Amino acid sequence: MTSSSRNPILITASRLLAPFIQLFALYVIFHGHFGPGGGFQGGAMLAASILMLRLSVGAERSELKFRKSWGTPVGALGALIFAGTGLLTLLLGGRFLEYHFLPLPDLSRAELHSAGILLIEVGVSLAVMAVLVAIYDDIMEGTGGD
Amino acid sequence: MEIEFIAGHNLYWIISLLLLVGLYGMLAKRNLVKKLVGMNIFQTSIILFYIAIASKRNATVPVIDAALGSADPAHYINPLPHTLMLTAIVVSVATTGVGFALLISIFRRYRTLDEETLLKRMR
Amino acid sequence: MRKISLLALVLFGALLLYASSGLPGHGDPEGPSHRERSPAGSPVAAAHYIRHAEGDAASPNIVTVVLADYRGFDTLGETIVVLTAGLVCYLILRRSP
Numbered sequence: 001m002t003s004s005s006r007n008p009i010l011i012t013a014s015r016l017l018a019p020f021i022q023l024f025a026l027y028v029i030f031h032g033h034f035g036p037g038g039g040f041q042g043g044a045m046l047a048a049s050i051l052m053l054r055l056s057v058g059a060e061r062s063e064l065k066f067r068k069s070w071g072t073p074v075g076a077l078g079a080l081i082f083a084g085t086g087l088l089t090l091l092l093g094g095r096f097l098e099y100h101f102l103p104l105p106d107l108s109r110a111e112l113h114s115a116g117i118l119l120i121e122v123g124v125s126l127a128v129m130a131v132l133v134a135i136y137d138d139i140m141e142g143t144g145g146d
Numbered sequence: 147m148e149i150e151f152i153a154g155h156n157l158y159w160i161i162s163l164l165l166l167v168g169l170y171g172m173l174a175k176r177n178l179v180k181k182l183v184g185m186n187i188f189q190t191s192i193i194l195f196y197i198a199i200a201s202k203r204n205a206t207v208p209v210i211d212a213a214l215g216s217a218d219p220a221h222y223i224n225p226l227p228h229t230l231m232l233t234a235i236v237v238s239v240a241t242t243g244v245g246f247a248l249l250i251s252i253f254r255r256y257r258t259l260d261e262e263t264l265l266k267r268m269r
Numbered sequence: 270m271r272k273i274s275l276l277a278l279v280l281f282g283a284l285l286l287y288a289s290s291g292l293p294g295h296g297d298p299e300g301p302s303h304r305e306r307s308p309a310g311s312p313v314a315a316a317h318y319i320r321h322a323e324g325d326a327a328s329p330n331i332v333t334v335v336l337a338d339y340r341g342f343d344t345l346g347e348t349i350v351v352l353t354a355g356l357v358c359y360l361i362l363r364r365s366p
Contacts, residue, residue, distance in 0.1 A: 072359055108327075110325060166285075219315065219320065232332065
């Protein structure tokens with residue numbers, strides 16, 4: 001798709017929609033404790049908003065939102081947050097992913113578990129978002145298209 | 147009894163049909179992209195099967211409702227298959243991406259995605 | 270070859286139909302995975318999760334608690350699988366041919 005064939009209605013609509021999709025994705029991630037949602041779903045929605053921009057406004061301008069070279073490092077960072085939480089509880093005397101050993105003051109055992117789940121969800125959503133965008137970018141690179 | 151059996155099991159038959167459609171795509175189609183689409187249909191049928199197993203009559207979604215309390219498991223459907231399929235969906239998307247990457251790599255080298263032509267050119 | 274695969278498909282479909290008659294009906298509250306005790310007498314995980322999820326992790330969503338707390342190690346494995354899929358795509362496609 002060349003840039004001259006781009007439809008202004010598509011560009012305007014997707015630019016308007018993308019922030020709201022991202023906002024709703026953040027709601028899905030952080031409200032996952034109390035309603036349907038969580039890291040996997042929210043990460044997929046974040047990836048969907050970025051892929052919508054990639055498809056409508058083109059690779060160069062959507063790179064302002066998420067660079068092509070960020071995919072693999074951010075995915076690794078997400079998995080590192082996940083595994084790092086587990087290792088932290090391991091170092092503080094608990095077992096792997098035993099959240100009530102997390103160093104957060106003034107929280108009961110159940111609330112510490114809740115906070116640990118939130119850390120995990122953020123890591124998972126980062127990993128899922130970055131990997132889905134990275135797969136799209138790699139395939140576009142591989143076929144030589146835009 | 148007979149009508150009850152059909153009402154309780156017709157969902158499994160429809161899911162089996164979907165699984166057979168996916169398997170047919172993987173076995174009989176010659177184009178590799180169509181095989182990959184068949185694999186996705188197969189995965190979807192497995193996911194639907196797990197979700198069907200999780201359901202329970204007169205039960206609600208597995209989010210604790212303050213009015214119902216958490217003492218009686220009969221009020222909530224089984225949360226375990228939902229959890230398993232939640233991860234399986236994202237993993238299936240990622241593995242489909244790997245499949246397409248392999249297809250692109252095959253096409254770059256042999257300039258075809260047809261099974262018979264590919265086997266001929268690989269010799 | 271095509272006929273053999275079609276025959277195998279039909280046979281497999283018949284096997285699935287036969288096997289589905291042994292499953293509990295759709296939505297049956299007495300199904301083996303919904304009971305308190307499995308047919309072998311061991312406690313079933315789902316009933317335990319529903320009873321203890323909110324007290325253990327202060328979160329009403331049982332699916333989230335099972336995903337990230339009870340089965341956290343499994344979810345770590347799934348995340349690694351997703352990350353590996355991304356890395357494999359990178360290695361296959363970005364390498365200069």
